[in-house]
Amino acid sequence: MEKLEDFLSGEQIILGFSQNALLAVLLCGLVATSSGIIARRLLFPRIIDLISKTERIDGRDIFAPRSLGWMIGFLIMSLTLDWIGNNGDPVWNENYMNTISNLFYAGFVVLMLLAAFRLVDYIDVLIVVEGDDMAARRSLASVAESIGRVVVVVVGFFIVAGLAGVDANSFVAGLGVTGLVIALAAKDSVANMFGAISILIDQPFNVGDWIVVGSVEGEVISIGLRTTQIRSSADTMITVPNSNITNSSVENFSQRRFRRIQPTFDFEVNSDPDALKKFCDSLCKQVVDDPRSMKSEDSWIRVKSFAPSMVIVATNFYCMSSAATQREFTEDILLMARARAKDNQLNFHEPRRREHQQL
Structure with a gap:
């Protein structure tokens, strides 16, 4: 320490600083800046990279928020100035340097809160993983981010109040009455928060699901602490309070295990019964044998009813829960039906031709 004291000693040249003391302050600033950048x-x-639970995130492509770098820099600056003042005998203005050190520490606290608020965005790195429950984990991350921001704001409020010299005991006691008043005034917001927790626990839907809640239908974009955002089929964004969702029935189309296909076919009334029977059996076998078909035991095609001018054949088939598969399979079933009708010499009902024959 004697070498440090000798280095920091000397004559005052500017604002009460010796040349070496001023150099030490500049070196501290350089070290603090470098530490923040690193x-x-x-x-x-x-x-x-170490704590991430998903390979889709490469830590090399991620930079921390600037507030984190400044926070580290301010902390290093405050600690080094205090260490020099306590372990050496620098020739500088004590009052001036104490003020600077306190300002750096206060800046560190404020920047720490800002960095914590920004770092909440990285919660999904800890929660979201690859797997079958990806949607559920995205929902959890969405709610956790909202809760994290609220926690940071509340904790930051208490920290700043402490730095301002507010007595913590009297402050907390005052919050008891104030909190009751706020809770009564903001009961809807409290209900929405509990609604978010209910959605998180019960998981009636997840981010990315297509749902119907009351008169609202669309894809779930995010689940927040107060509201859930849903994008409609018209590409509009609908914001629904969480309390409304928990008090309403939710229809989740994304949780369907299969999709039903029920085309009907109308044949001329004079169609041969045996040909109709062969048509039903052959088409049913062809559809059930298709790899896209499901629930073969519940699939059928039968003559449903007769009308004055036509025979109505009803069908009931199932496919995997995919909109694209449903559209493609429905198209193929219609083409199969056309081919089987031709094989059995059946004519589809045409009202205009029937009217022409009557004339």
Whole structure:
């Protein structure tokens, strides 16, 4: 320490600083700036790589928010100035340096809160993983981010109040009465928060699901602490309070195990009964044998009813739960029906031709 004291000693040249003391302050600033840059651009991406639970995120492509770099820099600056003041005998203005050190520490606290608020966006790195429950984990991450921001704001409020010299005991006691008043005034917001928790626990739907809630239908985009955002088929964004969702029935189309296909076919009234029977059996076998078909034991095709001018054949088939598969399979079933009708010399009902024959 004697060498440090000798280095920091000397005559005052500017604002009460010796030449070496001023140089030490500049070196502290350089070290603090370098530490912030290293922490933001090197350490943070490596930490993200280590704790990330999904390979889709490459820590090398991620930079921490700038507030994190400044936070590290301010902390290093405050600690080094305090260490020099306590372990050396620098020739500088004590009052001036104490004020600077306190300002750096206060800046560190404020930047820490800002960095924490920004780092909430990285919660999905810890929660979201590849797997079958990806949608559920995205929903959890969405709610966790909202809760995280609220926690950061509340904790930051108490920290800033403490730095301002507010007595914590009297402050907390005052919050008891104030909190009751706020809770009564903001009961809808509280209900929405509990609604978010209910959605998170019960999981009636997840982010990415297509749902119907009351008169609202669309894809779930995000689940927040107060509201859930749904994008409609018209590409509009609908914001629904969570309390409304928990108090309403939710129809989740994304949870369907299969999709039903029920085309009907109308044949001329004078169609041969044996030909109709062969048509039904052959078409049913062809559809059931298709790899896209499901629930073969519940699939059927039968003559449903007779009308004055036609015979109505009803069908009931199932396919895997995919809109694209349903559209493609429905088209193929119609083409199969046309081919089987031709094989059995059956004519589809044409009202205009029937009217022409009557004339």
